[in-house]
Amino acid sequence: MRRLLGRAAVVTAAGLLAVGLPSSAQAANGFVMVDGLRLDNPSGCYSERPGFFANHTDQRVEFFEQPFCAGGVQGHLDPGESAQIAGVRSFFVP
Numbered sequence: 615m616r617r618l619l620g621r622a623a624v625v626t627a628a629g630l631l632a633v634g635l636p637s638s639a640q641a642a643n644g645f646v647m648v649d650g651l652r653l654d655n656p657s658g659c660y661s662e663r664p665g666f667f668a669n670h671t672d673q674r675v676e677f678f679e680q681p682f683c684a685g686g687v688q689g690h691l692d693p694g695e696s697a698q699i700a701g702v703r704s705f706f707v708p
Contacts, residue, residue: 642707644671647696656707659683663703668696677702 641657647668653660656671661681669675669691677699679685683706691697 642671642673644693646671646675646707659704659706661704664699664705666696667691667699667705669693671707673708676706678704678706680704 641655643655645652645654646656647653647666647670648660648662648664649666659682661683664677667675670693672693674690674692676683676690677688679688679702681703683704688702689699
């Protein structure tokens with residue numbers, strides 16, 4: 615009986631790995647507003663110079679000092695926050 619239960623656990627674990635678990639490589643749910651422009655379900659790096667920014671997603675948005683999300687992180691907005699953003703050249707949404 616122990617051997618049967620052990621095999622069942624291995625088969626179950628292998629099945630979960632084969633099917634896959636939820637991935638974090640999905641777009642954020644919701645939208646961001648960048649100077650009045652709405653971006654639905656954003657994902658990745660955007661080389662924009664946002665002025666007013668509103669984060670209506672379920673993810674934290676990070677702002678970078680250089681285009682293409684290079685350089686240091688200059689700040690972030692958590693879900694539901696909005697702010698006037700200055701001195702950044704790009705932003706990233708996981």
